Amino acid sequence: xxxxxxxxxxxNSMLSEFELINKYFDWGAGIGDDCALIDVGVHQQFVTTxxxxxxxxxxPVDTSPVDIAYKALxxxxxxxxxxxxxxxxxxxxxxxxxxxxxxxxxFSSSLKALATEYNIKLIGGDTTKGMLSITxxxxxxxxxxALMRSGAKxxxxxxxxxxxxxxxLAWQQIQNQKIPSRNLLTQxxxxxxxxxxxxxxxGVASSCIDISDGLEQDLSHILSHSKVGASIDLDxxxxxxxxxxxxxxxxxxxxxxxxxxxxxxxxxxxxxxxDTIQSIEKKLGVVLTKIGVIVESGLEIKGLDKTCQSxxxx
Amino acid sequence: xxxxxxxxxxxNSMLSEFELINKYFDWGAGIGDDCALIDVGVHQQFVTTxxxxxxxxxxPVDTSPVDIAYKALxxxxxxxxxxxxxxxxxxxxxxxxxxxxxxxxxFSSSLKALATEYNIKLIGGDTTKGMLSITxxxxxxxxxxALMRSGAKxxxxxxxxxxxxxxxLAWQQIQNQKIPSRNLLTQxxxxxxxxxxxxxxxGVASSCIDISDGLEQDLSHILSHSKVGASIDLDxxxxxxxxxxxxxxxxxxxxxxxxxxxxxxxxxxxxxxxDTIQSIEKKLGVVLTKIGVIVESGLEIKGLDKTCQSxxxx
Numbered sequence: 001x002x003x004x005x006x007x008x009x010x011x012n013s014m015l016s017e018f019e020l021i022n023k024y025f026d027w028g029a030g031i032g033d034d035c036a037l038i039d040v041g042v043h044q045q046f047v048t049t050x051x052x053x054x055x056x057x058x059x060p061v062d063t064s065p066v067d068i069a070y071k072a073l074x075x076x077x078x079x080x081x082x083x084x085x086x087x088x089x090x091x092x093x094x095x096x097x098x099x100x101x102x103x104x105x106x107f108s109s110s111l112k113a114l115a116t117e118y119n120i121k122l123i124g125g126d127t128t129k130g131m132l133s134i135t136x137x138x139x140x141x142x143x144x145x146a147l148m149r150s151g152a153k154x155x156x157x158x159x160x161x162x163x164x165x166x167x168x169l170a171w172q173q174i175q176n177q178k179i180p181s182r183n184l185l186t187q188x189x190x191x192x193x194x195x196x197x198x199x200x201x202x203g204v205a206s207s208c209i210d211i212s213d214g215l216e217q218d219l220s221h222i223l224s225h226s227k228v229g230a231s232i233d234l235d236x237x238x239x240x241x242x243x244x245x246x247x248x249x250x251x252x253x254x255x256x257x258x259x260x261x262x263x264x265x266x267x268x269x270x271x272x273x274x275d276t277i278q279s280i281e282k283k284l285g286v287v288l289t290k291i292g293v294i295v296e297s298g299l300e301i302k303g304l305d306k307t308c309q310s311x312x313x314x
Numbered sequence: 315x316x317x318x319x320x321x322x323x324x325x326n327s328m329l330s331e332f333e334l335i336n337k338y339f340d341w342g343a344g345i346g347d348d349c350a351l352i353d354v355g356v357h358q359q360f361v362t363t364x365x366x367x368x369x370x371x372x373x374p375v376d377t378s379p380v381d382i383a384y385k386a387l388x389x390x391x392x393x394x395x396x397x398x399x400x401x402x403x404x405x406x407x408x409x410x411x412x413x414x415x416x417x418x419x420x421f422s423s424s425l426k427a428l429a430t431e432y433n434i435k436l437i438g439g440d441t442t443k444g445m446l447s448i449t450x451x452x453x454x455x456x457x458x459x460a461l462m463r464s465g466a467k468x469x470x471x472x473x474x475x476x477x478x479x480x481x482x483l484a485w486q487q488i489q490n491q492k493i494p495s496r497n498l499l500t501q502x503x504x505x506x507x508x509x510x511x512x513x514x515x516x517g518v519a520s521s522c523i524d525i526s527d528g529l530e531q532d533l534s535h536i537l538s539h540s541k542v543g544a545s546i547d548l549d550x551x552x553x554x555x556x557x558x559x560x561x562x563x564x565x566x567x568x569x570x571x572x573x574x575x576x577x578x579x580x581x582x583x584x585x586x587x588x589d590t591i592q593s594i595e596k597k598l599g600v601v602l603t604k605i606g607v608i609v610e611s612g613l614e615i616k617g618l619d620k621t622c623q624s625x626x627x628x
Contacts, residue, residue, distance in 0.1 A: 047517070048437065050405040050451060054444040091364040093449040123362065130368040130447065135407040135440075137364060137451040 030188055044145060046088070048139040049079035060174060065107035067189040068134065073114050075212060076138035077193035078263040082210040084147040084202040086096035087120035087142030087195060093135040095128045147201060147208035147267070152226035154270040154292040159277065161194050163187075164215060165243040168259020177261050181242055191263035196284055201267055204276050208267040214258040216308060219266055220299060223264050226268075232292035234303035254308035257301070268294055327573060329453040343513035351537040359460060360402070363393035363412040367444035374488060381503040382448065382604055387428050390452035391524060392577040398461040398516040398526040401434035401453030401509060407449040409442045419444035437538055445554035452568070461515060461522035462583070466540035470520050470582040470608040473591065475508050476601050477501075478529055479557040482573020498556055510598055515581055518590050534613060540582075546606035548617030568622035582608055 053072050055061055064234075073090065080087050090310060115122060120138065166187035170180035180188065194210075207226055211218040215237075223230055237256050239247065247253055269277055281288050367386045369375055387404065402469050407427075420561075421425040429436060434452065480501035494502065508524075515522060521540055525532040537544055551570050553561065561567055583591055595602050 015554065048403075048405060048451075048453075050407050050438055050439050050440045050449075052409060053444045054442055057444055079527045089362075091362060091451050092365050093451075095447065097368060124364055126364045126366050126449070128366045128368055128371065130371055131445050133409065133444065133447060135364075135366065135449040137362075137405050137407075139362075159613065257315065260411045280578060 001109045003020050006108050013152055045142040046139055047080060047083050047085045047142060047146060048137060049076055050135060050137040051075045051079065052133060052135040063189070065103045066110040068132075069107040069110035070114055070190055071076055072134040072136050072189055072267045073111055073120075073138070074193050075263060076136045076193070077114075077120070077195055077275055081193050081195045081198035082139040082147065082265060083140070083142065084144070084198040084208070085142050086199060087118045087138065087140045087199055088125060089121045089123045089140040090115070090126040090136050092122060093128070093137075094125065095130040095133040096130055098128065110278070118193070119208055142202075143199075147149040147198065147205055148223045149207055149209055149225035150208040150224050151205075152228050152268040152294050153270065154228055156270050157274060157290045158219070158230055158232065158266065158292040159288050159290055159292060160211065160215065160238060160266050161197055161264040163238045163240045163243065164211075164262055165246075165256035165259045167261035167263075168255045169190065169215075169243055171259075171261065172255065183240060185240055187240075188261065191261070193263060194286070195267045197265055197280070197286055200280050200284065204269065204273045204280070205267040206270055208265055209263055212260060212264045213268045214260040214268060215262070216257045216299070216301075216307075217260075222266070222268065223299060226294075229295045229297035229299060230292055230297050231300045231302065234290045234301055238287060239293075253304055253309050255291070255292065257304070258308035342449070346554070347626045348513040351555065357454040360453055361394060361397050361399045361456060361460060362451060363390055364449060365389045365393065365620045366447060366449040377418045377503070380424040382446075383421040383424035384428055384451050384504055386448040387425055387434075387452070388507045388534075389577060390450045391428075391432055391434070391509055392524045392526060393511035394452055394454040395507050396461065396522050396579060397454070397456065398458070398512040398522070399456050400513060401432045401452065401454045401615045402435045403435045404450050404452040406436060406439040407442070407451075408439065409444040409447040411444065411446055430508070437585035454553050456516075457513075458516045461512065461519055463521055463523050463539035465519075466521040466536050466542050466582040466608050467584065468542055468608050468610055470581065470584050471588060471604045472533070472544055472582055472606040472608060473547065473602050473604050474529065474552060474580045475511055475578040477552045477554045477557065477577070478525075478576055479560075479570035479573045480554050481505065481577075482528075482569045483557050483560055485573075485575065486569065495556055497554060501554075502575065505575070507577060508600070511579055511594070511600055514594050514598065515579070518583065519581040519593070520584055522579055524578045525578055525580050526574060529576070529580060530571045530613070530615075531574075535584045536580070536582065537613060540608075543609045543611035543613060544606055545609050545614045545616065548615055550603065550605045552601060552603040552605075567618055569617070572622035603604040 053068065053075070055063070055068075059068055059071065076090065077087055111122070120140075166184050170184035170188035173180045173184070200207065207222050209218045209222055214233050219230060219232075223261060234253060239256060242254060246255065278312070280286070322438065328433075365384065365386070367373060367389070369377070369382075369509050373382055373385065390404065391401055425436070429445035434454075480498050484498035487494045487498070508537045512522065521536050523536055533544060533546075548567060553570060557570060594600070
């Protein structure tokens with residue numbers, strides 16, 4: 001996902017990122033999920049995903065190298081999580097305006113700490129000179145059948161992990177020269193990739209996606225890939241105190257529905273597996289909230305009296 | 315490799331790219347060859363490589379999207395070639411200042427044509443908004459034992475494919491507002507990755523590298539990884555008519571020794587395999603020239619009376 005801090009020239013905004021990819025880069029090799037599947041054997045699949053973060057676009061200028069490195073890898077781990085993959089290795093393409101050893105030291109330490117935590121190895125890279133930008137390509141393996149966007153069935157419950165809108169509210173406050181609370185900043189700079197959750201959802205969830213572009217937009221990918229609709233209950237959305245207070249004051253539900261940058265998982269669960277969800281909550285210490293159900297068609301958000309403008313990459 | 319068209323601030327140029335990678339990103343997982351090795355089974359290895367091209371740094375502003383796409387993939391194919399890999403799949407991270415459909419159409423068509431030619435599949439990607447930049451992560455498989463930088467032995471012959479310095483001379487002419495010849499421009503914009511050559515060198519060459527950073531610098535990687543030296547015969551270097559004429563006029567051998575952007579292979583061959591080289595030349599229609607031999611230590615370039623400044627990424 002991406003936000004513009006700088007007013008870059010935008011001569012033609014008719015294409016969204018999804019349209020762009022569909023139009024120019026879907027050559028029939030299976031583009032469309034958070035990760036690409038690579039068959040490597042009878043009982044094993046590799047998945048791979050790539051994300052670029054650009055200074056002034058995906059993170060504010062002067063963000064600490066610790067936070068940049070963390071987020072650059074975490075957003076890729078989040079994509080692996082959405083497929084239920086076990087992280088395996090990644091490559092790093094790093095574009096730097098200059099060599100600042102302290103910056104590199106901090107960046108490297110932070111990246112290594114997160115990589116170690118999730119047992120993912122850095123196996124290659126490229127460094128170039130230019131505006132600060134980080135591209136990570138992360139690859140994982142799937143034990144079983146990968147979580148896809150395409151498996152949701154009518155009647156399945158729709159769940160999200162933890163809370164919605166914290167990172168988006170933090171970003172809004174930063175843009176307005178306010179200092180976000182510690183909780184909001186943590187969600188913005190150090191989103192926890194739901195890798196373990198994704199893994200235990202293998203064989204349990206019927207579809208899954210990470211909601212880095214915002215719940216409404218990412219859920220709609222599940223709906224289009226699964227050829228179903230959804231009915232969402234606004235009052236059921238899990239919110240932190242800060243976001244609940246903000247919405248109470250402003251009526252702006254869009255921060256939770258379309259804010260993006262949440263890196264939580266949205267997934268669907270058949271009736272028969274609902275009991276499993278409770279045991280997963282206890283086992284992982286993660287909050288999983290049912291926010292609606294899969295229906296025949298459309299996307300109804302009960303209680304919402306306006307539409308949100310979802311995040312657009314261009 | 316990289317060249318600076320723009321005068322970007324360079325506050326600390328003490329670290330070369332190699333030092334930077336060694337210092338901050340070599341975490342013991344095998345960084346150091348053109349590609350990273352990934353063990354996936356008993357008789358198969360994956361190799362993966364990543365390269366970023368930035369407008370104004372790696373290609374001139376206003377380079378055609380056809381040429382940009384070609385080169386972005388070709389430089390990665392060249393890295394796969396240097397390991398003897400068979401191209402398998404790649405991901406694309408594309409940063410664009412705006413959406414220009416004609417540009418994308420041309421870029422996509424060119425990328426697809428080259429991908430089809432080398433039977434490599436685009437399996438994922440990311441698009442972001444910012445200064446034009448392309449990062450490709452390409453992965454291939456190895457049939458046998460990969461070509462490494464570390465296998466050169468004293469007495470081995472040192473070979474390069476085709477001619478040296480054509481792309482560097484083209485670049486120099488472009489910077490001086492001259493229009494390069496068709497041959498030089500082709501070598502600059504459409505370097506042919508030596509994928510087939512790399513594959514047939516498996517089991518034949520004792521070490522191999524692509525010379526995208528220039529012969530002198532890239533050969534020195536073979537020497538340090540193999541803990542040997544080399545004696546190169548200046549008169550043996552294979553040159554196109556244009557480069558030979560340029561050197562005759564200027565005495566500037568550095569265009570061939572350190573120009574970079576050649577995307578040819580430099581490899582070493584044991585005495586026992588020298589006959590095989592001739593049959594490879596005939597089979598592939600590629601010119602392979604012996605330019606020297608591996609010795610105990612040092613890098614002697616017979617006939618050169620000055621040192622060249624090799625390409626530095628920072």
